[in-house]
Amino acid sequence: MNRIEKTLGELKAKGEKALITFVTAGDPDLEITEKLVLEMFEKGSDIVEIGVPFSDPVAEGKVIQEASLRSLAHGTNLTEIFGIVENLRQKTDKPILLMMYVNTIFRFGTERFFKLCRENGVDGVIVPDLPFEERDEIRSFADDNGVIPISLVAPTSHQRIENIASDARGFLYCVSSTGVTGTRSNFSTDFDEFFDEIKKSCKVPAMVGFGISNPDQAAKMGSYCDGVIVGSAIVDIVGTLGRDSVEKVGEFVRSLKEALK
């Protein structure tokens, strides 16, 4: 069984909400990225997404855009990122996902990419610019290697929610609002309506992400679904503190996990 399904199954059995956290690989460097991932698992993350930096991340807000460019400025590449996942697999058995743009996979070679995911222990991928309609671009290669491509729905998905949610595997990534990633002070989405629609057809846990920046928001948003995804708020801490960010990120993750209990 894929680590994502195993972990989420265990949480469900215990009646706990999942905490999924994100860091951009190579910001400030890959050594710190590795430490951040371990620290986040240590302090309560159930799943970690490692962001593969892309030159033109159109789904990201300022914080992750800037982290991506900082990382690329010193040459971070996919081969090195597979290297840190391989290292992490010596130390943790928790689910690790890569969040990345489709061109990174396509240009690397889709077949080769998913083979390396399996060999190095990547459990799933989130590809924000690969919508449901284009899923065949990676689907068979991912399946052959036991890697789960995570599906996304947004408040603007409307009548498409049913098709996407019923097809989702691992978990369903529910985008909290229109726009790009980044912290928000308030949300205009009607979450009762959004999650009612999702729950009609979703057979896997539903996680909400985009804009969750503090424990209070995590608690509130978590109440609608099976867990929360926090990215920009963590990347922001790393951006500010650089190599000294590990402890602070750990504290923040612990506070998020507490809020979800």
Next chain:
Amino acid sequence: MNEKKGRFGDFGGQYVPETVMNAVNELDAAYEKYKNDPDFITELKRYYRDYAGRPSMLYYAEKMSSDLGGAKIYLKREDLNHTGSHKINNVLGQILLAKRMGKTRVIAETGAGQHGVATATVCALFGMECQIYMGAEDIERQSLNVYRMELLGASVISVSEGTSTLKDAINAAMRDWAENISTTFYCIGSVMGPHPYPAMVRDFQKIISEEIRAQLIEKEGRLPDCIVACVGGGSNAMGAFYDFIGDESVRLVGAEAAGLGVESGKHAATAAKGTMGIFHGMKSLFLQNEFGQIDPVYSISAGLDYPGIGPEHAMLHQKERAEYVPVTDEEAVSAFEYLSRVEGVIPAIESAHAVAAALKIAPKMGKDQIMVINLSGRGDKDVYSIARYRGKNVVNS
């Protein structure tokens, strides 16, 4: 070709974030509904004629033809359209569609500023709110067009991330669209982006080739032997080529921006040096590194300074139905000066790339052969930067 999914052979598609997917589908449905709607077509044709000034003239460049001593050269004068380029053809179509879709706000990206000016113009005409995203470097290169857009009531937003050019303006416009999807229509300026844009923009531009056919049959009683157009994303070239794709005798030539040379690393020659990738909503050819990071590109021309080409061009290139030739900054500037002196027509620096390619091809053609250069825009906007390129200061400061 699977038009339904927006494929052009191996290219095209809809690679966009889920947040904008519904808007893309909504646009697709609206376009399918209206593209054959008699009222829509009548209204568009009326604006083409009475507002844009179509049909644009097909002018026999006699002096240039005799100077080069080869093919008989015609200039398709898209530069004489209202707002000074072919961009108005597409914008009128898209904004008429936006109105029918009940959108109140229009956003667009612009490189040279020609698409931004056309969008700002048509938004003024229809009373729509308009915001134009433009790279900070392009704002610097094309300050006249920035002021024109503001004069027309648009706000111009400077994009200073990445390379601060067209690619980054598109990124910023896409992010805005994702945020304001219910009110906002994204008016893409070229034959690029997710389906339906490449096909829709081509359809709004194909009037160029339809007019060339009719005008040339009237003047010469036959089809051209060669059509030359510049290619950034490729909308004017697609418009100039489209009606002739099935006529195998018509050679189709796209002129790409080779900047300081295709081996210099400072160029935007996507067909020459690009590889297949997925970016800005489409599978096409892009200038990128081995890890799929999009390369910074360079051209003296802000309108051609883009690291990809439209998916239909990628297909025409792959099938060798059209050929794409690189033109350097220096060649383009020389052609800019040449056309100004020889024909009294100052071309946009983008269009000057097509003129430069024609200067190489026409002398090798027979006197009984006919070449059409699509003169996609006028060069007033470029005078200052060309002067600067030649080391002259034409501005009092």
